[in-house]
Amino acid sequence: MNQRIRVLVVDDSEFFGTLVSGELERLYDMEVVQATGSEEALERLDDGFECIVSDYDMPGTDGIELFEMVRDRGFEMPFFLLTAAGSEEVASRAITAGIDDYFPKTSGDDQFDILGNRIKNIVTKRRTAASLERQRLLHEQLWNVTQELLTAGSHEQMCGQVCQRLVEIDRFAFTWVQTPDETTLGSAGVESVDLGSIKDRLADENADGAAWLTSTQLSLADGTERTVVTVPLEHRGERHGSLVVGSEPGVDFRESDRQSLSHLGTTIGHALAATEMRREVELFQTAVEQAETAIAITDTSGCITYANSAFYEITGYEPDSLRQSSVDRLASESFDAGDYERLWDRVTDGETVRREVVQRRRDGGQFVADLSVAPVAVEGELQRFIIVESDITELKAREQRLEVMNRVIRHNLRNDLNVVTGNISLLLSELESEEGIAHAERAQAKIEDLLDLSEKARLANRIVETTNDDEKHTEASLSAVVDAVVTDLDDQYPDATLQATVEESTPVPEGPLEICLRELVTNAIVHDEDSPEVTVSARASATHEGMVEVDIADNGPGIPKVERQTLERGHETDLEHSSSLGLWLVHWVVTFLGGELRIVDAAEDGSTVRILVPTGADD
Known part of the structure; x- marks a missing residue:
């Protein structure tokens, strides 16, 4: 959607101000507002102008002084200066002050072409730069969101953080995450809208059931127009819920916004799946850690990557002290390092080996172990050995x-x-x-x-x-x-x-x-x-x-x-x-x-x- 350039023309000559405004509107389809002096111009600064065209020679406050007052109030829009006098001194002052361009008033029609093209070029560059900066900030904020996903301890904590971060971003007014059965996992900014009404409208539009991102224009009961984007949260074909994001009143989302939200939805879907998997892994790890049987996992060379408490207890080593150590550190005269090498060879060939061996503890003492070693393959490729053993010395x-x-x-x-x-x-x-x-x-x-x-x-x-x-x-x-x-x-x-x-x-x-x-x-x-x-x-x-x-x-x-x-x-x-x-x-x-x-x-x-x-x- 092409947005018309809004220009504020300031000139104490109503005739010349009208002439400039008319030409800019006719030739370049710009939206122009006139002001007959500096005071009126300053009052209109909050009206969303992208450019100011001002006469230099005005009673009370000249054009350069107006420019400095505009900058003092924090407005950075392009500023063009027009003057009937071709004074080098005025031009020097304008350039020194930082005015974008300086044009002498002439009788020819080409002065409006030059002015219009210059306004169009500078405003377009400003818009592009602002869009890129906004997109950079959006990506930075979304990156922060994805990093927080990695540390969230639960689905609720994760989704709550995501929603809070999103409403801190310009243009995003409210948001929530819900499961396929419409259980809300997190939300932010929803206090300002009739959430129930929005959900009903989305259900009527069947937006939440779509397998792709949908954008819906809603006219709410409070009279505002909102754009609501619904993003499916999926991972490997499994639906984990939806991310719903609503705009500020009267604001539509750009295509870049939709793309960014789509990428975020993919990340959230992955994070939800990863969190669920982490829960299962933690449950399994807790069970293994609390098991009375000694359990260790090694790489394919017999180097320990994990061992539970029972393993350290029967071997007499401090917890985690055997990580990255070879299992043959437990070798004894009865079952030495060579015996372990032959054991690894058998397991590498796909065999699960169980036998009684004599191992040596950290203090030098020996014990008899009922040792079982099995290969662990992922997609047909050997990845790990898993060791299960018990101290059967007493037995x-x-x-x-x-x-x-x-x-x-x-x-x-x-x-x-x-x-x-x-x-x-x-x-x-x-x-x-x-x-x-x-x-x-x-x-x-x-x-x-x-x-x-x-x-x-x-x-x-x-x-x-x-x-x-x-x-x-x-x-x-x-x-x-x-x-x-x-x-x-x-x-x-x-x-x-x-x-x-x-x-x-x-x-x-x-x-x-x-x-x-x-x-x-x-x-x-x-x-x-x-x-x-x-x-x-x-x-x-x-x-x-x-x-x-x-x-x-x-x-x-x-x-x-x-x-x-x-x-x-x-x-x-x-x-x-x-x-x-x-x-x-x-x-x-x-x-x-x-x-x-x-x-x-x-x-x-x-x-x-x-x-x-x-x-x-x-x-």
């Missing part, structure tokens, strides 16, 4: 205890009781002889062995159950625990030679470590029938921070192969089983402390057993 230990206890009941106790029964039978028939006494003593010894075996089983359960409790074991220095065990057993077995060296004393769990040392040292003594020599050496682990190593070395017959294999395998079979409960007792205790039991050397001329346990020192 595995319980399984081991059940296996061992089953073996003890089925094998050791049964065989020993058979021996006891046979000896008692002989005792009954030969009680008065020395041989009968020997049989009785032998039976008594076997009974004592059974009692000792039973006591160890009971002790193992008690230590393990205590280790599972939230209550911490009493702590003592490493040197104090070692010295106490060695001194006590030295008195108990005077024929044995016992030595102890402790390179560094640090807090350790007193009760469990004492039981382990006592069992291992006693076992080394009683299995050497000649001259048992046992050395206990303790130190901070050089390979595992926060752990201590205690070696028990003897000169005895060594640990039988079947005993070693049974412990390394972690379970017993009908054909291969341990003959005693002592090593299992130590294994259970150090395992539940987060440590390890290792047979370092098992030669025929002696053996070395090493236990690693966490220190009690604070991190």
Whole structure:
């Protein structure tokens, strides 16, 4: 729509003023208003003129002084000066003051062509510049709106912010956002209009149901004419609602306004969909975060991008400290970095892998994990691995205890009781002889062995159950625990030679470590029938921070192969089983402390057993 240029002509000569006005209207279809002096011109400044044409030589206030008064009042429209005198001094003053152009009055008709073309060119440039600036400001404000969409916490907050921002923009008087079922999510400026009436009119026009932007001219009950634009809010073909924007009275929206609102509608539709998706993601993330099962997500190289609280809890790391770290940071001697690489290869090939692995915590302690790793593909392309694992150390230990206890009941106790029964039978028939006494003593010894075996089983359960409790074991220095065990057993077995060296004393769990040392040292003594020599050496682990190593070395017959294999395998079979409960007792205790039991050397001329346990020192 072409808008006529409004011009204010100021001249104290009514004849010349009428002549100029008439020519501008006739030749250029301008809308011209006349004023016969400066005072009248100043009174008309608020009438929306885009240009002023003024005579220079007027009584009281000349044309240059009028220009300066117009500028002082904050009006920046183009100003043209006409004068009958071709004075260079006047021209110089006009240029210095900042007047747009200066024209001498002549008798020829071409002066009106020159004036009209000059007005048209300058006003057109001003309009274009103003339009571009307005469009820039509109885009800037709409950009601010889109940025706020990214931080809105809910649909209502988002739509409320959008509406408030829109009514702060020139030409937009009221606005609201509604869902497809016409629930209002946000509004602004609607207090100034009859919202119910507008909605009814839009429903009659079927504007809200359209799948594209519609513009409707409404004559409201208050007598005003409004332009109302309805913008569909869609994302990927799904309708999320409508944005409705109304104009100031008598103002129509430009095509650029409609385009900008259309783009904004696309952005809002995307933001509404994104907010809904964010809600679902947050719900899912909350569920994952609160899950008792450890869950982690990695990239395709096994580098952790997310892990929930349970994962950090079972691995002993601080929350988020493993982000961007490889999962093989948890590698142990039983399942090392190479094993993880082979695991990633299988999952990369599309396989979901589940297996039991031994992982190492931050403090150096180990635990058994039921590990499951699955590939995550998006549109057929591998993107992530998802890891789900549980700490099954206690479960595995319980399984081991059940296996061992089953073996003890089925094998050791049964065989020993058979021996006891046979000896008692002989005792009954030969009680008065020395041989009968020997049989009785032998039976008594076997009974004592059974009692000792039973006591160890009971002790193992008690230590393990205590280790599972939230209550911490009493702590003592490493040197104090070692010295106490060695001194006590030295008195108990005077024929044995016992030595102890402790390179560094640090807090350790007193009760469990004492039981382990006592069992291992006693076992080394009683299995050497000649001259048992046992050395206990303790130190901070050089390979595992926060752990201590205690070696028990003897000169005895060594640990039988079947005993070693049974412990390394972690379970017993009908054909291969341990003959005693002592090593299992130590294994259970150090395992539940987060440590390890290792047979370092098992030669025929002696053996070395090493236990690693966490220190009690604070991190």
